[in-house]
Amino acid sequence: MTTAYELRCKGCGKTYGLQPLSICEDCFSPLEIVYDLEYARTRFTRYAIANGPLNMWRYRALLPVRDSYVPKTPAGLTPLVEAPRLGEHIGARNLYLKNDAVCMPTLSFKDRVVAVALANAQDFGFDTVGCSSTGNLANAVAAQAARLGLKTFILVPADLEPAKILNTQVYGATLVRVDGNYDHVNRLCSQIADRYNWGFVNVNLRPYYAEGSKTVGYEIAEQLGWRLPDNIVCPMAGGSLITKIRKAFDELIALGLVDEKPVRFFGAQATGCSPIAKAVKGGTDVIEPQRPNTIARSLAIGNPADGMYAARTILATGGWAEDVSDVEIVSAIQELAETEGIFTETAGGVTTAVTARLYAHGRIQRDELTVSCITGNGLKTTDCLNGAYEQSEAIRPRLADFEIYVEEHGATRQQLSTAGGNHVR
Amino acid sequence: MSVKVLLPNAFQKHTNNVREISSTATNLSELVTEIEGRFPALRQHLRNEDGQIRRFINFYVNEEDIRFLGNEKYSFKEGDEVLVIPSIAGGCV
Numbered sequence: 243m244t245t246a247y248e249l250r251c252k253g254c255g256k257t258y259g260l261q262p263l264s265i266c267e268d269c270f271s272p273l274e275i276v277y278d279l280e281y282a283r284t285r286f287t288r289y290a291i292a293n294g295p296l297n298m299w300r301y302r303a304l305l306p307v308r309d310s311y312v313p314k315t316p317a318g319l320t321p322l323v324e325a326p327r328l329g330e331h332i333g334a335r336n337l338y339l340k341n342d343a344v345c346m347p348t349l350s351f352k353d354r355v356v357a358v359a360l361a362n363a364q365d366f367g368f369d370t371v372g373c374s375s376t377g378n379l380a381n382a383v384a385a386q387a388a389r390l391g392l393k394t395f396i397l398v399p400a401d402l403e404p405a406k407i408l409n410t411q412v413y414g415a416t417l418v419r420v421d422g423n424y425d426h427v428n429r430l431c432s433q434i435a436d437r438y439n440w441g442f443v444n445v446n447l448r449p450y451y452a453e454g455s456k457t458v459g460y461e462i463a464e465q466l467g468w469r470l471p472d473n474i475v476c477p478m479a480g481g482s483l484i485t486k487i488r489k490a491f492d493e494l495i496a497l498g499l500v501d502e503k504p505v506r507f508f509g510a511q512a513t514g515c516s517p518i519a520k521a522v523k524g525g526t527d528v529i530e531p532q533r534p535n536t537i538a539r540s541l542a543i544g545n546p547a548d549g550m551y552a553a554r555t556i557l558a559t560g561g562w563a564e565d566v567s568d569v570e571i572v573s574a575i576q577e578l579a580e581t582e583g584i585f586t587e588t589a590g591g592v593t594t595a596v597t598a599r600l601y602a603h604g605r606i607q608r609d610e611l612t613v614s615c616i617t618g619n620g621l622k623t624t625d626c627l628n629g630a631y632e633q634s635e636a637i638r639p640r641l642a643d644f645e646i647y648v649e650e651h652g653a654t655r656q657q658l659s660t661a662g663g664n665h666v667r
Numbered sequence: 668m669s670v671k672v673l674l675p676n677a678f679q680k681h682t683n684n685v686r687e688i689s690s691t692a693t694n695l696s697e698l699v700t701e702i703e704g705r706f707p708a709l710r711q712h713l714r715n716e717d718g719q720i721r722r723f724i725n726f727y728v729n730e731e732d733i734r735f736l737g738n739e740k741y742s743f744k745e746g747d748e749v750l751v752i753p754s755i756a757g758g759c760v
Contacts, residue, residue: 253723265675265677265723265753266677267677267680267712268712269712269715269721269723270677270712270721270723270724270753271721271723272723422730425732426730429727429730429750429752432675432752433673433750433752436675436676528722530734531732531734531735533735545725545732550722
C-alpha cells in the first residue's frame with residue numbers, strides 16, 4: 243500500500259486507490275477503506291489520542307483523511323454514562339449508554355460520518371454534496387455543508403417527521419421530498435449519483451462516510467479506560483454501524499491499545515422493518531427485503547445495504563438480534579427518559595427496548611459489561627409522543643391555588659410541608 | 668412487447684458505455700440471459716462462481732423491487748421500465 247489508506251472491495255479484494263467510488267466494477271460488491279496499520283501504529287497511540295482534540299478527530303490516524311487535513315467540523319466524543327436506574331428496571335448491573343443524542347452539531351451520530359464524508363468531498367473537489375436520508379443524515383449534511391460553504395441536495399421520504407425537515411431547511415439546504423419510502427429515495431439517489439458529478443455522502447462517498455462510525459467504537463474503548471465491553475447493543479437500519487464498531491475494536495486490538503477479548507454484538511430493529519433481525523433469527527446472512535411500516539423511521543430501511551455484513555457480525559460473535567413493536571418503542575423512550583434523563587428518538591427507543599428484552603430472555607447476563615448505543619435525540623421525533631401527556635388547566639399565580647393543585651394530584655399538605663426537610667438553609 | 672432497461676454506471680466498462688437497452692424479454696430470467704448475450708464481457712461479473720446472480724445486484728420494475736412482485740415469476744408488461752442497481756447504497760446505522 244503506497245498510501246496510509248485505500249479503497250478495497252469487500253467481495254473480491256480488488257483495490258481502487260482513492261476515488262469517489264463505492265461499488266466494485268468486477269463483482270459489484272461494496273468497497274471499503276483499509277489502512278496501512280503499520281503506518282498507523284506509530285501515530286494511533288494512547289498518548290497521541292489523549293493529546294488530540296476533544297472530538298472524534300482525536301482518532302484521525304485511523305480515519306480516511308490526509309495528514310494535512312485540518313478538521314473544521316468537530317463532532318463526537320459524546321458521553322458514555324452508567325445506567326444504574328434503567329439497569330434496575332431491566333435487570334442489568336453493569337449497563338452503559340453511549341449517548342449520541344447529544345452529538346454535535348445536529349444531535350445524532352450521523353454528525354460523525356458526515357464530518358468524514360465532507361472532508362473527502364472537498365478533497366475530491368466536489369462543490370455540491372447530497373444524500374438520501376431518513377432525517378438525521380439530512381440534518382447533519384445540511385449543517386456541516388453550510389459550515390463548509392458547499393451546495394446541498396438532500397432527498398427524503400415525503401412523510402418524514404416535521405422536525406427533521408425543518409432541521410434540514412434551516413441550514414439553507416435544497417430539500418427534495420420524494421413520494422415514496424426510504425428505499426425509493428435511495429434508489430433515486432443512486433441514479434442521480436450516476437448522472438451528476440456530485441458528492442453523495444452515502445452513495446459515491448459511502449466508503450469514507452461509513453468509516454466515521456468507527457469513532458463510536460474508539461470512544462467506547464477509551465471511555466472504559468482502554469478496554470472492551472462484553473456486549474454491544476446497536477440499532478440497525480442499513481446495518482453499517484454495528485460492523486464499524488466491530489472494525490474499530492479489531493483495529494484497537496491489532497494496534498495493542500486494548501487487550502484482545504471476545505465482544506458479542508447485538509442488533510436492534512423495529513418489528514415493522516426487521517430484515518436483518520429476521521435473517522439473524524433464521525441463522526442466515528441472506529437478507530429478504532421488507533416494506534417498512536414503523537414509527538422508527540430513522541431505521542426504516544427495507545433493503546439494508548450492509549445487512550449481510552451486519553448479520554455476519556452478529557452471528558460470528560455469538561450475539562443476537564431482536565425486534566420490538568411501535569408500542570414498546572414509545573414505552574422505552576419514556577423509560578429511558580424517566581430513569582436516566584436521556585430523551586432519545588424512536589431509534590433509541592428501539593435500542594432500549596431490545597436491550598431490555600435481551601436481559602429478560604437471558605441472552606445478556608446481568609453482570610456483563612454492556613454498552614447500549616443511543617444514536618439520536620428525542621426532540622426530533624416528538625410526534626410519537628403526541629397525546630402521551632395530559633396538560634392540566636393553568637392555575638392562578640397564588641399559593642392557595644398551587645396547594646389545591648397538589649392535593650388534587652395525590653400529595654397531601656403534610657407531604658408538601660416536609661418535602662424539603664433535608665434542605666439546610 | 669418491449670421493456671426499457673436502464674443499466675448502472677458500474678456496468679458500463681463491460682457494456683461499451685451502453686446505459687440503456689430495449690428488451691423483448693418476458694421475465695427476469697430471460698432478461699438476464701439477453702443482457703449476457705448482448706454483453707458477453709458482463710457475464711462473469713453478473714454471476715458468482717456457482718452461476719447465481721450476485722447478491723448485490725438489485726432489479727426494480729417501475730420503482731418496485733422485483734422481489735416484491737414475485738421475482739422471476741413476474742411477467743414484464745409493455746412499457747415496463749427495469750432498473751438495475753448494484754450494491755444499493757444508503758443507511759448507516
